[in-house]
Amino acid sequence: MADVYRWRLAPDGLATRRQLRVLGLRPGGQDVVAELHRPRRHKAPLVAYLYRVDRAKPVRPMTPGRAAALAAAMRARRTCPTCRRDAGYCIPRSLGMCVTCHDNPAA
Numbered sequence: 098m099a100d101v102y103r104w105r106l107a108p109d110g111l112a113t114r115r116q117l118r119v120l121g122l123r124p125g126g127q128d129v130v131a132e133l134h135r136p137r138r139h140k141a142p143l144v145a146y147l148y149r150v151d152r153a154k155p156v157r158p159m160t161p162g163r164a165a166a167l168a169a170a171m172r173a174r175r176t177c178p179t180c181r182r183d184a185g186y187c188i189p190r191s192l193g194m195c196v197t198c199h200d201n202p203a204a
Contacts, residue, residue: 099129099130099131099132099146100130100131100132101131101132101133101134102131102132102133102134102147103133103134103135103136104133104134104135104136107131107133107147110149110150110151111130111131111147111148111149111150112147112148112150112153113133113145113146113147113148114146114148117148117150117153118156120150120153121155121156122150122153122154122155122156123153123154123155123156123157124148124153124154125152125153125154126154127148127149127152127153129146129147129148130147130148130149131146131147132144132145132146132147133145133146133147171187174187174188175187175188176188177194177195177197177198178193178194179194179195179198180194180195180197180198182195184196184197
C-alpha cells in the first residue's frame with residue numbers, strides 16, 4: 098500500500114507526472130510511491146499519484162519521425178470531413194464537422 102498524504106502535505110522529493118514533466122523528467126517505469134488526496138465536499142477526494150524525483154528519468158527527445166506523426170495527427174483533427182478544408186482549429190467532436198459546415202448544412 099502506497100503512503101497517503103493530504104493536500105499540500107507531501108514531503109519534498111515526490112512529484113506528480115505533471116510536476117515531473119515541468120522539470121523535464123518522466124517516471125521512467127517506477128511504481129507509484131504515494132498518493133495525494135485532496136478532499137472535496139460530498140464527493141470522493143481527488144487523488145494524485147506521486148513518484149520519486151531522484152528515480153525519474155529525462156524525457157525522451159522529440160525525433161523527426163515522432164514530430165511528423167504528431168503533425169499528421171493534428172492536421173487530421175483540424176480537417177473537416179464534410180468540406181475537407183483545414184479549419185485552423187481542432188474540429189469539435191460534438192459537431193463532427195467545422196462550425197461553418199454545421200451552421201450552414203445546405204452550403
